[in-house]
Amino acid sequence: MPKQKLLVKDTKKKSKKSQQAPTSADEYLEGKFHRSFPSFFEFPCSVENIFFSAKPKNKTKKKAYNCGALVGVDFEEAGEKWRAGDAAKSTRFFIRAIDTYDEGLRKFSASFDLAYNKARVQYELTQYPKLTEQLPGSLIELLTTALESSRFALQLRQDSTDVLFNTGQVLTSLGQALVTENIRLDEATSLLQEAMELFQRCLTLQECQKENQILEQPKEAPSGEGSAPQPDPTAPQEEEEEEEEEEEEEEEEDSMMQEEEVWASVSEPITNDTLVDTMLAQLEAGTTLCGLTTVQTLNILDWLVAYSKELVDNKLPVYLEGTGRDAEARLAGINFLCAVSDAFFRSGRYTGQEYEESVRNAFASYKNINAEPRALCDRAEAWITYNASVSLYADQSHHLTSRWNTLSVAVQSLSAAAKLPTAQNLATIHLLRGDVELLRYQLGQPPLNYPAAASNSGTLLKNSVTYYRGAQREADNSDLPQEGMEARVKGAVAQGLRGDASTIRSLMGTNGSVTQGILEQCLDEGLVTLDDLRDRLGVT
Structure with missing residues (x-):
């Protein structure tokens, strides 16, 4: 799934102000303006118009809302609320979110937050089959649109680990969709290679950011040293009295103010979980890419094996500490190894017996496999792939x-x-x-x-x-x-x-x-x- 929203909601007291047109993308995202939206049940726009075109259709009926409560993230939250129970309603809310971000981009074309959120929602819609069924166009077409938006966001901020990760996910999903349909396999290969490169860049940046976080952590001062000076109880209390008066004035002002929602950009710290996410995404893309390698593209396979060996043997064990995701990572590594074995067999590097032994030994190393449905299914699919390759080669x-x-x-x-x-x-x-x-x-x-x-x-x-x-x-x-x-x-x-x-x-x-x-x-x-x-x- 894509990384989380760049915006979170905070509740804050603010005095009433006259509504004005936004002068920046930040003001747009904060909702400091009036915008006309059709009421929910009067929403006439087609899904295709919102998802694929830049300009929304003219609406016959309009009703003014304060967009402080109806910015894109609000629509996303509504879409998430209805996702399990009403796919059609959920999809309409997500489309409204895309429309909101798209309108903002027409006003502020260089806004990374708007571009990022638009691309993220477009991709997220493709990850839920019940929502995808509500949209016009095939999965491949929807993913292609999401990729175009993701690449635009990446152009605006090439050092953002979030957009690097999300774009890598879109590339992987599109490549997998092409493989599933058995079409445009050369394009799928290029997309998956690009995904691997973006995940690699993302991981490098994340590792640097994590190191900086560790260096920036404040060191605890020794007991009795460097502690804040204690106030003199005999000193005049004028400052305390002034603060009390200011607090009383603020409380009086608060009673005359209305509550208003404010949006702010969020930069989440890099954790071991974050790094594991990126490495497992790389392994997934690499696993699919292995299935596309041929005798003519063995150089890709050699690079995949060398790079992933470093990933699995050296990096993953370090970053898995404290995440509780050892089994998940182990299974991802096994699936990659099986994909490599299949590619080796198809290219003549493995005999049929070596291929079979490699798969058998890989899953034998997975502890407690009979209690893990995902691992059991992956083992079954590995043997189905083995059967198909042996029948052909x-x-x-x-x-x-x-x-x-x-x-x-x-x-x-x-x-x-x-x-x-x-x-x-x-x-x-x-x-x-x-x-x-x-x-x-x-x-x-x-x-x-x-x-x-x-x-x-x-x-x-x-x-x-x-x-x-x-x-x-x-x-x-x-x-x-x-x-x-x-x-x-x-x-x-x-x-x-x-x-x-x-x-x-x-x-x-x-x-x-x-x-x-x-x-x-x-x-x-x-x-x-x-x-x-x-x-x-x-x-x-």
């Missing part, structure tokens, strides 16, 4: 037993994760369980014909149908329509492989384009073959 006849065994570990890991009370994203877990069962099923089909898979083909298909139904149920209960549709189509595929293709044909008739896209995904992932689609499902 090795003689499959030499690795069938390994593929069967590792996929069996994957489905066992996912089943264990689903049973834990702390498990999240159950719809995704059940989807993966169904996927793994279809992958195991395919090992028993011609031309592979692995005996254990062939003899259990009926059970494997039955299991996959059950898991996809569970995923659909969880998705429907959690209001996750995309996951629900994916589970519905994949369940229909599994049912079709069992001999009943009526559901998949019905889906092709009612939701043809969406269903076709999911079927292409199934084909890419090896869950189904072209012959299956044509001969057994009747899909062309």
